[in-house]
Amino acid sequence: MEPLIRFENVTKEYAYGENKIRAADNISFEIHKGEFTVILGPSGAGKSTVLNLLGGMDRVTSGSIYVNGCDIATYDEKQLTAYRRDHIGFVFQFYNLIPTLTVYENVALTKELVRNALDAREILASVGMETHLNKFPAQLSGGEQQRVSIARAICKNPTLLLCDEPTGALDSETGVLILSLLQRMSREKGHTVIIVTHNSALAPAADRLIRLRSGKIVEEVRNPSPVSVEEVNW
Amino acid sequence: MLLKKMFRDMRQNLSQFIAIFLMSMLGVTVFAGINAEWQGMKHERDRFYEESRLPDFWLLGRNFTEEDLEEAAQISGVEAVSRRLIADAVVQIGKKPALRIHIIEDNELSRPHLVEGEAFDPARDGIWLDSYFSEAHDIRVGDTIRAEAGGMVFEKEVIGLIMHPEYVYCARDETQLFPQPENFGFAFVPKKVLPEILPLPYNQLMIRLEDSADAKVVQSELEKRFKGKYSLLQTHETHLSTSMIEMEIQQNKAIGNVFPVVFFLIAALAMLTTMVRMTGNQRIQIGTLKAMGYSRHKILFHYISYGIWIGLAGGLLGLAIGPLLVPPILFEMQKTLYYLPDWYAVLTPESCAVVIIAVLCCGASSYFACRRELKDVPAACMRPKPPRAGRHTRWEKSALWHKLGFSAQWNIRDILRSKVRSAMAIAGVAGSMTLLLCAFGVLDTIGGLGDWMYRDLHAYDYRINLKEEIHQEEIDALKQKYGGQLIQELAIELRKDGREETGFLTVIEPGEQIRFQDPERNPMTLPDSGAAMTCKMATLLGLEVGETFEWRNPGDTQWHITRVEALYRSPTGQGITMSERAYEAAYDTMVPTALLVAGNGSDAVGLPGVKDVKSKDEMRAGLEKMLESMRTLVGILILAAVVLGAVVLYNLGSLSFAERVRELATLKVLGFFPGQIRGLLNKQNLLLTIVGIIIGIPCGYALIAYMVSTLSEAIDMPARVSPATLVLCIIGTLATSLAVGLLLSRKVGTIDMVSSLKAVE
Numbered sequence: 001m002e003p004l005i006r007f008e009n010v011t012k013e014y015a016y017g018e019n020k021i022r023a024a025d026n027i028s029f030e031i032h033k034g035e036f037t038v039i040l041g042p043s044g045a046g047k048s049t050v051l052n053l054l055g056g057m058d059r060v061t062s063g064s065i066y067v068n069g070c071d072i073a074t075y076d077e078k079q080l081t082a083y084r085r086d087h088i089g090f091v092f093q094f095y096n097l098i099p100t101l102t103v104y105e106n107v108a109l110t111k112e113l114v115r116n117a118l119d120a121r122e123i124l125a126s127v128g129m130e131t132h133l134n135k136f137p138a139q140l141s142g143g144e145q146q147r148v149s150i151a152r153a154i155c156k157n158p159t160l161l162l163c164d165e166p167t168g169a170l171d172s173e174t175g176v177l178i179l180s181l182l183q184r185m186s187r188e189k190g191h192t193v194i195i196v197t198h199n200s201a202l203a204p205a206a207d208r209l210i211r212l213r214s215g216k217i218v219e220e221v222r223n224p225s226p227v228s229v230e231e232v233n234w
Numbered sequence: 235m236l237l238k239k240m241f242r243d244m245r246q247n248l249s250q251f252i253a254i255f256l257m258s259m260l261g262v263t264v265f266a267g268i269n270a271e272w273q274g275m276k277h278e279r280d281r282f283y284e285e286s287r288l289p290d291f292w293l294l295g296r297n298f299t300e301e302d303l304e305e306a307a308q309i310s311g312v313e314a315v316s317r318r319l320i321a322d323a324v325v326q327i328g329k330k331p332a333l334r335i336h337i338i339e340d341n342e343l344s345r346p347h348l349v350e351g352e353a354f355d356p357a358r359d360g361i362w363l364d365s366y367f368s369e370a371h372d373i374r375v376g377d378t379i380r381a382e383a384g385g386m387v388f389e390k391e392v393i394g395l396i397m398h399p400e401y402v403y404c405a406r407d408e409t410q411l412f413p414q415p416e417n418f419g420f421a422f423v424p425k426k427v428l429p430e431i432l433p434l435p436y437n438q439l440m441i442r443l444e445d446s447a448d449a450k451v452v453q454s455e456l457e458k459r460f461k462g463k464y465s466l467l468q469t470h471e472t473h474l475s476t477s478m479i480e481m482e483i484q485q486n487k488a489i490g491n492v493f494p495v496v497f498f499l500i501a502a503l504a505m506l507t508t509m510v511r512m513t514g515n516q517r518i519q520i521g522t523l524k525a526m527g528y529s530r531h532k533i534l535f536h537y538i539s540y541g542i543w544i545g546l547a548g549g550l551l552g553l554a555i556g557p558l559l560v561p562p563i564l565f566e567m568q569k570t571l572y573y574l575p576d577w578y579a580v581l582t583p584e585s586c587a588v589v590i591i592a593v594l595c596c597g598a599s600s601y602f603a604c605r606r607e608l609k610d611v612p613a614a615c616m617r618p619k620p621p622r623a624g625r626h627t628r629w630e631k632s633a634l635w636h637k638l639g640f641s642a643q644w645n646i647r648d649i650l651r652s653k654v655r656s657a658m659a660i661a662g663v664a665g666s667m668t669l670l671l672c673a674f675g676v677l678d679t680i681g682g683l684g685d686w687m688y689r690d691l692h693a694y695d696y697r698i699n700l701k702e703e704i705h706q707e708e709i710d711a712l713k714q715k716y717g718g719q720l721i722q723e724l725a726i727e728l729r730k731d732g733r734e735e736t737g738f739l740t741v742i743e744p745g746e747q748i749r750f751q752d753p754e755r756n757p758m759t760l761p762d763s764g765a766a767m768t769c770k771m772a773t774l775l776g777l778e779v780g781e782t783f784e785w786r787n788p789g790d791t792q793w794h795i796t797r798v799e800a801l802y803r804s805p806t807g808q809g810i811t812m813s814e815r816a817y818e819a820a821y822d823t824m825v826p827t828a829l830l831v832a833g834n835g836s837d838a839v840g841l842p843g844v845k846d847v848k849s850k851d852e853m854r855a856g857l858e859k860m861l862e863s864m865r866t867l868v869g870i871l872i873l874a875a876v877v878l879g880a881v882v883l884y885n886l887g888s889l890s891f892a893e894r895v896r897e898l899a900t901l902k903v904l905g906f907f908p909g910q911i912r913g914l915l916n917k918q919n920l921l922l923t924i925v926g927i928i929i930g931i932p933c934g935y936a937l938i939a940y941m942v943s944t945l946s947e948a949i950d951m952p953a954r955v956s957p958a959t960l961v962l963c964i965i966g967t968l969a970t971s972l973a974v975g976l977l978l979s980r981k982v983g984t985i986d987m988v989s990s991l992k993a994v995e
Binding site (some may be wrong): 048055056057059078082083090094096097098099100108109110113152156 | 238242246518519521522523524525527528529530611612613614
């Protein structure tokens with residue numbers, strides 16, 4: 001089967017002052033549809049860079065990224081925007097909800113972007129936030145905010161759900177709840193979920209595991225028998 | 235959804251957005267208000283002129299006959315011709331006020347406007363009286379008045395009270411500076427009232443043009459056909475009433491157009507600073523929106539819409555309240571000077587266009603503010619903005635640098651590092667200083683005019699105006715009794731290389747009653763030959779000392795050539811002055827029109843050959859009154875300038891504070907006392923304020939000069955700012971800026987070190 005995502009020799013350099021930093025160094029890997037993928041690595045390994053490139057938030061320095069058979073590395077600004085709009089759901093470490101919009105409004109925002117958006121109330125109910133619809137982000141706990149942020153991402157019915165350290169700002173119990181929510185989205189709804197984290201404990205739960213260090217891939221494995229997040233030994 | 239976000243964002247930054255709202259409102263209020271005022275006056279004036287069929291030309295002469303009427307009517311472009319007799323009478327009541335009587339043949343042109351009583355009817359017996367004159371003397375419809383003219387006394391019943399388009403500015407002549415209905419009025423009388431024994435010497439011919447006619451062509455045709463039969467040809471530009479009200483309208487237009495520009499600039503500046511700060515704070519939100527797939531132009535439009543909504547709301551409110559509030563205040567003043575049948579404000583398309591300008595200013599500045607944030611790829615937006623690198627300056631190598639101490643070093647680097655922010659702070663201070671200086675400077679200039687004219691230049695106490703037909707013996711008798719200095723004043727036309735102006739010719743006896751000042755305002759004496767010309771007239775004609783120009787009496791065909799021997803400055807009466815000797819040597823004997831006397835001359839009233847007597851104080855009061863309307867206008871502007879200055883400075887201050895929170899928190903973490911940090915900020919604020927003031931001073935002077943130059947061709951007002959005013963403006967700006975600085979630096983205590991520094995990676 002043709003993979004959903006294929007990275008081919010992707011390199012990304014940042015100019016930092018007068019120095020150049022190579023955040024992704026000739027990376028190649030594949031991800032299939034419906035997989036629950038974990039990208040692991042210590043801080044500075046280039047995990048977020050890979051995710052940003054995949055999400056169309058940044059441009060490669062060289063190489064190709066095929067999503068559904070199209071090379072998004074060749075896209076211009078306009079095509080990238082359309083790509084983000086139609087295919088990508090993002091979940092950030094610091095949630096990044098719009099502080100001046102309510103929980104419901106934050107999720108319903110997606111209706112302005114895509115035509116086949118799912119029902120915001122239903123999605124919020126599925127992440128357990130149906131009782132907080134009219135609260136502002138500042139009135140919620142971190143875990144609750146992250147659930148809203150996941151709801152917002154899923155509401156677009158995206159091809160890819162990209163999560164950048166989704167539990168990084170949460171305590172471990174809440175973190176488990178969020179991760180199992182994401183795993184459920186993949187198992188039950190068939191979403192392709194990609195999580196970036198530095199917590200290697202999550203590794204056994206992944207369908208596919210990619211380990212990065214200093215911008216290079218050190219391990220890429222497919223796990224035929226992943227465990228559920230709750231069973232992982234934290 | 236984004237609309238909701240916008241309104242909630244605005245609520246969170248309420249003070250800034252209210253400030254921008256106020257400024258856009260003030261700008262439109264001032265423009266639309268003043269515009270509605272002068273447009274309303276203009277509209278009513280034009281309607282009045284049309285209603286009464288005001289002529290385009292008046293020919294003054296001795297006796298215009300039926301043939302003359304036909305002759306004029308034959309000129310192509312002439313719609314109607316009419317004649318009348320004008321005579322000055324004295325009414326036999328109280329202080330014997332003067333009444334200018336118009337004896338009307340057919341009421342075809344220049345018809346009176348009825349205020350009370352019955353409409354003017356050329357077939358009826360009776361008199362129609364100036365409504366302001368009748369009010370001042372408590373004369374009612376049905377009363378009888380007695381008047382004496384040329385030795386003839388007559389008594390008539392008042393049939394109606396009227397207003398007239400030739401007396402919108404109701405003054406006897408140029409020397410009377412404001413209407414005094416208790417001393418002077420006008421009246422209309424049908425011709426059949428007079429005994430029909432003698433043919434009436436109609437001394438005025440009125441000519442009204444067709445709409446399509448070329449006034450210049452008709453005027454030269456009139457000059458040709460009536461050569462020798464008239465003494466003066468008046469147009470709307472030279473007629474006292476029509477020219478005065480036109481000037482007033484132009485003045486208001488100039489002021490109303492200049493000031494809103496400054497307001498809009500400041501509104502745009504405030505919008506820019508607010509939006510730079512806001513989009514800076516919302517960097518991550520912008521990144522999130524981008525990550526979600528919002529297109530660049532959608533986000534751009536979202537932020538531009540802040541400016542558009544605020545500008546629109548402020549503009550529309552200004553458009554609503556400007557024409558409601560401003561004209562009544564100004565009309566109160568105008569009503570004492572100009573007599574129009576009705577006063578109303580007119581809302582013009584121009585005012586609506588200014589709302590669009592306000593919207594564009596705010597929208598464009600939001601665009602420039604957020605354009606930068608949107609350029610980054612979303613991933614870069616999500617990262618906190620890298621702090622701008624500090625750079626070493628050339629200064630640092632000098633020995634001086636090390637002596638400066640930390641706070642000066644920090645401040646210099648900080649200013650150089652954020653040049654745009656510093657430049658905006660300086661621009662804000664300079665703008666406030668400019669407005670304040672200009673407003674107070676215009677007041678000073680106006681205030682100085684009276685002193686200059688009536689203290690420095692005119693020494694006499696009384697001015698005795700002489701009758702036209704005065705005899706030499708009568709002049710000698712007056713001269714013997716009062717001493718003083720004789721002068722002759724007449725209106726002339728001047729030209730040089732195709733440029734033509736109207737002005738005054740003054741011929742003056744040797745004496746001390748009028749002093750002259752050279753262009754630098756040092757005392758000077760008149761040249762013995764040729765003419766001295768006022769600086770303003772010389773500028774208008776493009777003349778310099780030593781060059782020649784031509785002049786003539788209006789009505790004459792022959793031009794005289796004269797050399798400019800000297801330039802002098804005079805606030806009013808732009809034109810030329812010749813000494814008696816120079817005039818008589820070159821042209822004619824002097825025919826005095828007034829005697830200027832030191833000491834008391836008030837008892838000259840009623841002596842043979844005396845037309846009237848004016849005290850200097852009276853004339854000065856007239857001038858002050860004329861300038862009063864400008865003062866009201868400037869007062870409104872000062873108020874706006876102060877509000878504006880404070881708002882802008884606060885806005886800029888809070889912006890730069892927000893930009894530096896992280897740095898300040900770092901200083902705090904390092905163990906600086908809040909007091910030390912406040913001192914640091916205040917020093918920088920003081921430095922920028924001083925630079926701003928220094929830049930603002932010349933800008934203020936330039937704006938005053940511009941304002942003054944637009945006021946009038948007839949008045950030469952040297953821009954003047956007294957040292958006290960300058961100091962006052964500097965202190966005012968400094969105090970506002972420092973007060974705002976103190977207010978902001980108080981926030982140092984509230985910086986939460988943990989949350990300010992948390993997001994740093």
